[in-house]
Amino acid sequence: MIFxxxxxxxxxxxxxxxxxxxxxxxxxxxxxAVILMSSIGAGTQAKVKESIASMGSNLFIVLxxxxxxxxxxxxxxxxxxxxxxxxxxxxxxxxxxxAAPVVPGTAQLVYQSSNWNTQVSGTTPAFFEVRDWPSEExxxxxxxDVRSATRVAVLGKTVATNLFGDESPVGxxxxxxxxxxxxxxxxxxxxxxLDGRDQDDTVMVPITxxxxxxxxSQFKGVVRFIMVEAVSESVMDKAEEEMQVLLRENHKxxxxxxxxxxxxxLTALANTAAETTxxxxxxxxxxxxxxxxxxxxxxxxxxxVSVTERTREIGxxxxxxxxxxxxxxQFLLEALMISIIGCLIGVCxxxxxxxxxxxxxxxxxxxxxxxxxxxxxVATCVGVFFGFYPARKAANxxxxxxxxxx
Amino acid sequence: xxxxxxxxxxxxxxxxxxxxxxxxxxxxxxxQSGEFVAIMGPSGSGKSTFMNILGCLDxxxxxxxxxxxxxxxxxxxxxxxxxxxxVIGFVFQGFNLLARKNLIDNVALPLVYAGIGAKxxxxxALEVLKSVGLEAYATYLPNQISGGQQQRVAIARAxxxxxxxxxxxxxxxxxxxxxxQEIMDLFCKLNDQEKITIVLVTHEPDIAAYSKxxxxxxxxxxxxxxxxxxxxxxxx
Numbered sequence: 001m002i003f004x005x006x007x008x009x010x011x012x013x014x015x016x017x018x019x020x021x022x023x024x025x026x027x028x029x030x031x032x033a034v035i036l037m038s039s040i041g042a043g044t045q046a047k048v049k050e051s052i053a054s055m056g057s058n059l060f061i062v063l064x065x066x067x068x069x070x071x072x073x074x075x076x077x078x079x080x081x082x083x084x085x086x087x088x089x090x091x092x093x094x095x096x097x098x099a100a101p102v103v104p105g106t107a108q109l110v111y112q113s114s115n116w117n118t119q120v121s122g123t124t125p126a127f128f129e130v131r132d133w134p135s136e137e138x139x140x141x142x143x144x145d146v147r148s149a150t151r152v153a154v155l156g157k158t159v160a161t162n163l164f165g166d167e168s169p170v171g172x173x174x175x176x177x178x179x180x181x182x183x184x185x186x187x188x189x190x191x192x193x194l195d196g197r198d199q200d201d202t203v204m205v206p207i208t209x210x211x212x213x214x215x216x217s218q219f220k221g222v223v224r225f226i227m228v229e230a231v232s233e234s235v236m237d238k239a240e241e242e243m244q245v246l247l248r249e250n251h252k253x254x255x256x257x258x259x260x261x262x263x264x265x266l267t268a269l270a271n272t273a274a275e276t277t278x279x280x281x282x283x284x285x286x287x288x289x290x291x292x293x294x295x296x297x298x299x300x301x302x303x304x305v306s307v308t309e310r311t312r313e314i315g316x317x318x319x320x321x322x323x324x325x326x327x328x329x330q331f332l333l334e335a336l337m338i339s340i341i342g343c344l345i346g347v348c349x350x351x352x353x354x355x356x357x358x359x360x361x362x363x364x365x366x367x368x369x370x371x372x373x374x375x376x377x378v379a380t381c382v383g384v385f386f387g388f389y390p391a392r393k394a395a396n397x398x399x400x401x402x403x404x405x406x
Numbered sequence: 407x408x409x410x411x412x413x414x415x416x417x418x419x420x421x422x423x424x425x426x427x428x429x430x431x432x433x434x435x436x437x438q439s440g441e442f443v444a445i446m447g448p449s450g451s452g453k454s455t456f457m458n459i460l461g462c463l464d465x466x467x468x469x470x471x472x473x474x475x476x477x478x479x480x481x482x483x484x485x486x487x488x489x490x491x492x493v494i495g496f497v498f499q500g501f502n503l504l505a506r507k508n509l510i511d512n513v514a515l516p517l518v519y520a521g522i523g524a525k526x527x528x529x530x531a532l533e534v535l536k537s538v539g540l541e542a543y544a545t546y547l548p549n550q551i552s553g554g555q556q557q558r559v560a561i562a563r564a565x566x567x568x569x570x571x572x573x574x575x576x577x578x579x580x581x582x583x584x585x586x587q588e589i590m591d592l593f594c595k596l597n598d599q600e601k602i603t604i605v606l607v608t609h610e611p612d613i614a615a616y617s618k619x620x621x622x623x624x625x626x627x628x629x630x631x632x633x634x635x636x637x638x639x640x641x642x
Contacts, residue, residue, distance in 0.1 A: 004518055015506055316502045319463060320563070321491020321519040323484045399463040403502070 009334040012306070023302045024342035026295030027382075031346025031375045032353060033288035038371035039354035041281020043364035047192070048277045052270040054190040054199065056132040058097075058236060059266040060228040062090070062243065081251060081260040084207070084221040089246055090228055091126070095239035097231045100127035101223035103207055105215045110175040111163040118159050120176060120203045122210020123227075128187075130229040138170035138185025141206050149208035153181040157189040157200040177214060181205065194273055236265060285371075289378070295342070296382035303335050303390035314394050315402025328395040335387020336380065343379035347372055409475075410571055410603045411437040411460065416469035418455050429455045431626035432469070437605065439570065442597045444614035444634065445607045447623030454575065456623065457607050461494055461573045462486045474570060491519050495564025499576040501556045503548040503563075509535060510544045513563045520567060534562040538592065554585030561592060565602075572596070574606040578613055590616045 013020045064082035087101035103122040108115060127133075128140050140154050153174065160169050169183045190199040205214060207223070230239040240263055247261050307314070314327060351367055358365040418430040429452045437443055447453045458464035459471060462478055471478045474493050478486065490496075503512045514531035522530075535541045538558040540551075548556055557577060564572055574593070578586035594616055596602045608614050620637045622630040630637060 004524065011506060312502075313504055316504065317515070317519075318487065319461070319490060319496050319502075320516045321487050321567075323487045323519065325484075326519055400458050403463070403498070 005330055005333050006337070008330055009337045012310075012334055013337060019302060020338060023298055023338055024345065026298035027292070027339050027342025027379055028295075028346040028349055030288070030292030030295035031343045031379055032349035033291050034285060034375045034378075035347060035350025035367070035371050036353045036357065037284035037288040038281065039350070039365040039367045040357065040363060041277075041284045042366040042368050042371070043358070045274070045277050045281055046366050047364050048194065048270075048274050051192060051194045052274060055193070055266060055270060056130055056229060057267065058230040058233050059130065060230065060236075060240065060243070061264045061266055062086075062226040062228060062247070063262045063264065064222075064224055064260075082223050082226060084223060086247060086250055087124075087223065087226045089250060090226060090243055093239065093242050093246065095230055095235040095242055097229045098126040098129045099226050099228045100124050100130050101207055101226045102127065103210045103215065103223050105210065107177045107203075107214065109159065109163060109203065110178075111169075111172065114163045114165075116159060116162045118156075118201050118203055120153075120205060120210070120214065122205050122207035122214065124207055127204065127227060130227045133190065134188055135185035136188040137168065138183070140187075140204070141184055146206040146208050149206060149212055151179060151181045151209060151213065152184045152206065154185050154187060154204040155183055156187050156202040156204075158198055159201060159203055160186045176203070176205070179213065194270060233267070236267065240265060292375070292378060292382060296339070296386040299335055299338055299383065300386035300390060302338075303331060303387055304393070306334075307331065307390045307394040310394075311397060311402050311405040314397050315399055315405065318397070318399040319403060324395040327397075328391045331391035331394045332384065332387050335391065336383040339379050339383030339387075343376055346379070347375070350375075408439045409436050410439050410441075410473070411435070411605075412470075412472040414470040416456075416459065416471060417467050418452070418459065418464070419467045429626055430459075430466075433626075433628055435621065435628065435631065437603060439603055440597070440601045441603055442594070442616070442618045443603075443605045443621060444617035444619070445605065445621045445623065446609060446611075446614055447629075449609075451623040452626040453607050453623045457573060457575050457605075460605060461496060462489050487519070491516055492567055493570050495561075495567070495569035495572045497557070497560050497564050497572060497574040497577045499579040501548070501553070501560045501580075503556060503559060505548055508545045508547055509540065509551075509559050512548065512559060513566055516563065516567045530566055531562075534566050535559070537565070538562045552585075553581055554588060557581060557585075557589055558592065561589070561596075565596070569602065571603045571605065574604065576607055576609070578608070578610070586613065 062082065082101070084101055087099045090096055090099040100123050105120055105122075106117065107120045108117050109120075124146050125140055125143055128135075135154065136157070138154075141150070141152050145152055153176065155163070155169055163169065163174065164172070169186055172183050173180045174183060175181070187200070187204075193199050211221070228239070228243065230236050243263055244259065248259065251260055253260065317327060354365045354367050357363055413433055413435045416430055416433040417428065420427045420429060433456065445453050445456065455464065459466050462473070466479065473489060476489070478489065481489070504515070507515070510528060510531045513535055514527040517527045517530065532541060532544060535544055538561055540555060540558055540562065543551055543555065548559065551559070561572075572593075577593075578589055581589065590613060593604055593606070597604050604617075606613070606617065614620055615634060617634050620630070620632065620634040621628055622637070
């Protein structure tokens with residue numbers, strides 16, 4: 001019986017191919033759009049998550065300078081107020097796991113005939129702990145390297161590839177600003193940061209080496225910023241407060257003076273970014289589902305026309321013994337078939353479109369199973385919901401009037 | 407002989423914009439199994455309405471209608487559908503075949519609603535097509551055969567569920583004289599050999615002449631009910 005009814009629905013659909021195709025197109029576009037949009041949303045979310053994971057957890061950055069200096073406001077890092085001992089004092093706090101002072105700069109790197117301009121940062125071994133950034137090959141420098149300001153370097157993955165190609169850089173000597181440095185190791189790849197920078201395009205040297213030999217500095221022991229990791233997420237607020245009190249004390253600031261440093265909770269910022277992308281992907285999916293709704297209305301429209309057109313056929317069927325539920329089921333199945341076939345094509349179009357977008361635009365897409373399952377379920381519901389009214393209209397026709405209909 | 411149809415004090419009113427219109431004003435008739443009845447009457451006399459009620463396509467306003475000893479006035483829509491499917495075979499003036507389906511599927515359609523499997527449907531459809539002499543056209547579409555042939559397909563469809571009663575509403579109205587004769591011969595054969603009860607509406611005396619009993623409607627009432635030959639004689 002059900003097979004017969006499916007056959008019936010199929011033959012009714014193929015009786016008017018163009019119309020069926022156009023009706024289906026509504027569902028195809030709706031489902032395709034939902035899948036494409038949610039793939040883009042999921043891709044963006046995955047990328048943000050990856051960046052956040054690569055950042056390290058429970059992270060603060062303490063920036064030097066900021067705020068007012070004699071009426072003139074200077075941007076963060078503009079004034080050299082943070083010192084090496086600030087970092088070591090922060091590290092002593094109970095809520096802090098590690099703190100790494102950083103002195104960044106840029107320099108030209110040379111290895112044999114290759115050269116590369118990149119960011120060179122002086123820091124301490126704590127940095128690799130705070131950023132959760134192990135070496136992939138060789139090792140990172142040690143505290144004794146920092147103490148004796150040795151000329152050693154740890155390369156980011158991008159730098160290693162650009163200078164050495166397939167060759168192993170460990171133990172080789174490169175020249176930074178024309179001075180020789182021994183490469184101790186290569187860091188594991190971190191990929192893009194939240195703001196889209198390539199985090200692997202960097203070189204790390206001991207902070208003392210950077211301060212005294214590489215960039216020089218008018219003030220000894222000055223650092224640009226300190227990366228800080230708290231012991232857990234629950235003590236983040238406490239850690240921030242303790243650091244503020246500690247630094248104000250260390251910098252001998254009067255109670256009414258403004259801070260001469262800025263503490264940023266990077267983890268909170270990252271979470272905000274994650275929330276934003278989540279909201280964005282939800283919005284994309286919501287907009288796309290409107291077209292699914294429009295597709296459903298299209299089905300209802302065509303089914304109503306179809307019921308009117310086939311009034312006489314319905315009359316004949318009723319006259320020879322079709323029950324109301326037979327007629328109801330026949331038209332419902334037809335609507336359902338249009339929406340499900342449309343949905344299947346839509347899934348293919350959506351997946352194809354997502355791959356296309358991923359291939360031709362710098363957008364990462366992730367096709368989620370749930371988006372396929374959900375759009376399939378929604379399409380089925382749309383078919384039943386919008387097919388029901390026309391089907392009931394057909395089933396409720398009076399036999400004599402239907403038979404008389406021309 | 408068992409009675410197939412018993413109708414008592416049947417009336418039918420229609421609501422129209424002009425008010426209540428009384429189409430059938432109290433009809434009593436009993437039709438026995440195996441009868442061949444022609445219903446005649448001028449247009450507006452209520453004979454079509456009467457046929458619709460006989461066929462369970464319409465409900466009477468008052469009165470009783472027993473079909474095959476079942477009181478139809480108490481039945482719901484599904485039960486009436488089942489009666490139409492199992493007890494009655496319809497033949498219409500306009501053939502009323504489904505244009506998109508071939509002859510086999512058209513003939514087998516009542517069996518679909520009787521819940522019979524595809525294999526048996528096909529066998530039985532071919533069988534009845536053969537009995538009306540159209541088995542060679544089994545896979546043709548209705549518009550590929552002549553009107554007379556289409557009416558024979560419609561008769562085959564009416565026969566497929568082995569009904570007790572065939573209701574034919576002006577079955578020859580769209581056919582020429584020669585084809586009409588063929589169709590009427592087919593009805594006579596069904597009545598004589600298969601003992602199927604036939605009730606037929608027509609306004610042509612030539613067609614009514616094939617029947618054995620003639621009922622004449624005038625203004626919503628039965629004005630004459632008797633043997634066909636007597637009525638024909640009275641007209642002369």
